[in-house]
Amino acid sequence: xxxxxxxxxxxxxxxxxxxxxxxxxxxxxxxxxxxxxxxxxxxxxxxxxxxxxxxxxxxxxxxxxxxxxxxxxxxxxxxxxxxxxxxxxxxxxxxxxxxxxxxxxxxxxxxxxxxxxxxxxxxxxxxxxxxxxxxxxxxxxxxxxxxxxxxxxxxxxxxxxxxxxxxxxxxxxxxxxxxxxxxxxxxxxxxxxxxxxxxxxxxxxxx
Amino acid sequence: xxxxxxxxxxxxxxxxxxxxxxxxxxxxxxxxxxxxxxxxxxxxxxxxxxxxxxxxxxxxxxxxxxxxxxxxxxxxxxxxxxxxxxxxxxxxxxxxxxxxxxxxxxxxxxxxxxxxxxxxxxxxxxxxxxx
Numbered sequence: 038x039x040x041x042x043x044x045x046x047x048x049x050x051x052x053x054x055x056x057x058x059x060x061x062x063x064x065x066x067x068x069x070x071x072x073x074x075x076x077x078x079x080x081x082x083x084x085x086x087x088x089x090x091x092x093x094x095x096x097x098x099x100x101x102x103x104x105x106x107x108x109x110x111x112x113x114x115x116x117x118x119x120x121x122x123x124x125x126x127x128x129x130x131x132x133x134x135x136x137x138x139x140x141x142x143x144x145x146x147x148x149x150x151x152x153x154x155x156x157x158x159x160x161x162x163x164x165x166x167x168x169x170x171x172x173x174x175x176x177x178x179x180x181x182x183x184x185x186x187x188x189x190x191x192x193x194x195x196x197x198x199x200x201x202x203x204x205x206x207x208x209x210x211x212x213x214x215x216x217x218x219x220x221x222x223x224x225x226x227x228x229x230x231x232x233x234x235x236x237x238x239x240x241x242x243x244x
Numbered sequence: 245x246x247x248x249x250x251x252x253x254x255x256x257x258x259x260x261x262x263x264x265x266x267x268x269x270x271x272x273x274x275x276x277x278x279x280x281x282x283x284x285x286x287x288x289x290x291x292x293x294x295x296x297x298x299x300x301x302x303x304x305x306x307x308x309x310x311x312x313x314x315x316x317x318x319x320x321x322x323x324x325x326x327x328x329x330x331x332x333x334x335x336x337x338x339x340x341x342x343x344x345x346x347x348x349x350x351x352x353x354x355x356x357x358x359x360x361x362x363x364x365x366x367x368x369x370x371x372x373x374x375x
Contacts, residue, residue, distance in 0.1 A: 061322050064316070072326065125312075130263060229306055229313070231312070235305050243280060244293075244294055244297055244298075
């Protein structure tokens, strides 16, 4: 939408919506794109969790997860990811209100949260592969565990890179308030990663 | 208004909606996680434990989707996209259930012994393959 058209629409009390943007997300088509991607990604995770359940149900060889997995460590990881979701929405709130300092601070906290999660997951995997003798080739429990948590870990890594790019752009002054939608779209991805972990934590660790 | 200034500056603003109380959502999520851990440690019967844990996990997932991902403030049409994977995966699970619940599995080709001491001596319902 041209600048003149936006100003004109304001003068007539019409919301400044670009007619070429999709009607579901009239503010930006990027958000619709991210939602579509997340729906596809959710199906991948959903099938993974369904496969995990299918292999586990009525399988008398399935071990008690607590025999191998540390629930306390993972509960802390869950808490860290939930905290990072809060810092992400605060970063979005910052840039939407033109407060660059708030945006940079909270986005940095979000990145640190992601890195902490990855570090703890690396520590957990190291412990399971070494001391506990687990291996993706050993049995179905191990294979499904490493595939689900590994696939999720890749998403966290992707989110950390995505958020870091936005944070660096913010530091360089290349992310003004009018580009707040870029942070909102990144936020959708990050919250999705949190949401998936909530389900993995329950299905793989607690049940 | 900030969003208007942004629009005049050359880009459509993000749709204006009231900001939820993020800290309240965070507190709810933390409490629900705590309850999950309590349910896990409470020694409830398996069916009660599994049902409660799944319900709590879905409650947390819905909170994240509705308020952190702003689905509650989005246009209802977007819900179609968000709910599609949930419906499809539920359908997949329902299709698998008749097969999964009708027999006890060890490994159906019987080449691998039962390794879980709790089930030593158990016999699978599935018939062994023909020699």
